[in-house]
Amino acid sequence: MAQDDHGYYIKDSTIGGQAAGKGFFSSKDVKSGESIVMIRRPLMASLESERLKDTCANCYIWTEGSSIGSRLYVKEGTTVSTCAGCKRFRYCSKACQKEAWNRGHKHECKNLKPVADRELPKAVLGCMEILVRRKHGLIDDQTWQLLCHLDSHIDDFKNNGNYGGIELMAMGTSQFSATQETFNKDFVAAMYARLLSNSMTLMTPTFDPLGIVIDALLCHLNHSCDPNTYIVMDGPQMQLRALKDIKKDEELFISYIDPTMPYLRRQSKLQQRWFFECRCIKCRQGPTLQEDEWAIKPGALAQQYQKVADEEIQRNEQEEDPASFVGDSLDERRVAALQAKAFDMYEAEQRQSDPAEAIRIIEDAIAICIKSKLWPAHRQPLPALRDDLIINMLAVGNYEGAWFECAKRHRHVIPKLYPQMHHPIRIVQTWQMAMLAQYLASAGAVLAPGADMALIAAMMINTINVTSRMSHGPDSAFARSVQQKFSEVEGELLGKFGSKDAMNAAIQRQVKLLAEMGK
Ligand SMILES: C[S@@+](CC[C@H](N)C(=O)[O-])C[C@H]1O[C@@H](n2cnc3c(N)ncnc32)[C@H](O)[C@@H]1O
Incomplete structure (x- = not known):
């Protein structure tokens, strides 16, 4: 796409000396904190099943968030009512319902009615919306071409064994959207796969996840673990803003993942979900930066924790977690085992719906990090565990406990990360x-x-x-x-x-x- 007066342009990108498809570039000098791109509404956003119950499917106002006062930007008394037709989507006002109806819901509402009781994955609902809108001429050719240019990673899905699941979901998508005569099954499978491997997280302004979002333009932003921009959402509006000062013709990067994670964990996540080996400026330095710092040398691990680590090594004899690899020596393998255990516990507490049980797991995981003396306060997963501890403490009404954790985060973590x-x-x-x-x-x-x-x-x-x-x-x-x-x-x-x-x-x-x- 040629240079334009929007403050950005899209052209071929090279990352770490190798081609990385298209990328976004700044067409002028930008100061840190300035807006670069503002999109009134992305091409498609689709809410998580849980959020369909309490979030407007047009303006994405979340009416039920939990953290104290963090949702003051939502007008008091805002509620959502269900679409009488499909009984799936809810809206906060007649105006929102009308907007969604005209944007395309009128072409899918009656098809969704017979499956009102069935939970449909957000990617299926999102893919349906895209197909229905294109079929009825509600997505223009230029946007469609930009969208279809994004890699579907079909071969990667075939290689990792997930293609069967994609074909199945694509069948449902075709059927529920009544678009079989417009798009053949391979095209729908590719579109579904494209959503899985290119969508971003739909979020509130305070970064609570709501679902997935795809925008044909913003999805051309490449990733860096040291990004110079970020996306912030405000209802359906998406803004790309500068995190740092940016020079004219510099490539703009967002982070697809949490860039505060250690090097191998970042690489593993990007490989699994986006199928690429990250060659960003940070990853080119390998595990040598702040994210990979330990508070003590692996050899200085206290005996009690050597024992815990040895038990872990024995338990996982055949499959040490490659994302936790530290080195080949026994001392390093022990540290790696404790790291893998802490991350396993982090994932386990995230799956917990009972906040009291989540707190129990988090406190055990934090104890490993702190008592082993290996973790500086800013090394993951310790900060992520603390974030979740705060949320869960608020959920059970332990406000004073949450406060002291916030104070620790404020002092030791925020300035570093x-x-x-x-x-x-x-x-x-x-x-x-x-x-x-x-x-x-x-x-x-x-x-x-x-x-x-x-x-x-x-x-x-x-x-x-x-x-x-x-x-x-x-x-x-x-x-x-x-x-x-x-x-x-x-x-x-x-x-x-x-x-x-x-x-x-x-x-x-x-x-x-x-x-x-x-x-
Ligand atoms: C969402 S797309 C971004 C747009 C993409 N460059 C294109 O032209 O379609 C993500 C893909 O861009 C490439 N990419 C993005 N960031 C990268 C990075 N840091 N290192 C290497 N490749 C990257 C990878 O091929 C990845 O699968």
Whole structure:
């Protein structure tokens, strides 16, 4: 595609000296925190089965999120009602229902009616939507060509044994969408496979996963484990924003995965889901960076943990996890075994629907990381386990416990993993912490001598009041919520302290206390 005036252009990309298909390039210098591309609505987004029950299928407003106050950007009292025809999709307003109807639902609603009781995977529903809309002339030729240019990875799926499942799903997709006469079965299987290997996660502005999304343009962004951009969503709107300063003609990269994971784990995930060996600037340096640091040398592992590791090695005698490989010596194999165990437990707690049970597994996994003394606070899966511990503690109402974990994360993890002040994850985690502090203040909780939770909340909201405009965009629902909260909190504190100087001095006195709480 030729250079255009949109701030980006698409052309052939070379990563680590080798061709990587097409990529996205910046057509001008961009400052960190600026918006590069804004898409009002992606080509297709499809909600998880669980989220179909509580999320608008047009504007993706999630009405039931769990974390305290983190969804203030959703208007109070928002609910969703079911489509009377298909009884599957729900909408938050007549306007949303009408928009979805005209976008294509009118061509699939009656076909979905007979299978109203059947759970259909999000990729099947998404693929149906694409086929139905194309059949009825609701996807233009240029978008269709861009979409069809994306690799379907059919041969990779044949090699990994998953093609049979894809054919089966594609059969259902054809049948339920009544498009058999327009698209043959191989085409539908390829389209289904294309969705599996190119879709991104549909998310709330605070990065709660809702489903999958595919946009013919944004799906041409290549991956880097050290990305210079990220995508932030605001309902159906997707924005590509700069994480770093970018020079004209530089390639734009997002991260398809969590880039804070160790090298081999990143490689394994990218290989499994996207079928490529990552040659990004970080991966070209192998396991030598912060993500692969241990707090002690493998040989310094305490005897008690050598024993735990040896039991693990014996248990998995035939199949040591290649994504956890550290080295061939016995000391390194022990460390690798503990790492594999910690990741297995992380995956197990993520599958848990009971928060109390999830907390039990997480605490055991964190104990391995901390008591073995191997893990620095920023090495995965320790930060990911802590994130989940916070969510689950909030779910069972252990707000004080959640607070202390947030304080540790704030002190030891966020500055290391998300160094940019406007890093969207840093902003969202700070916002969640501020909302928790506000809640604890309203409950009169005393968490440390001299600690004033209302002032701590104010400090955090103040910090992100400017940076959230960079992370999410000044007009985003999220930045507007932060701004509104900031005005409320500032108004209250000014009333209490009489002047801005007195208020700021009081807030400053809390900084040290907050750091102490996160020790
Ligand atoms: C979603 S597509 C991105 C667009 C793709 N370049 C194209 O032209 O269709 C993902 C594919 O791009 C290539 N790719 C993306 N990031 C890469 C990276 N860091 N290293 C090597 N190949 C990469 C791989 O072939 C991968 O399967």
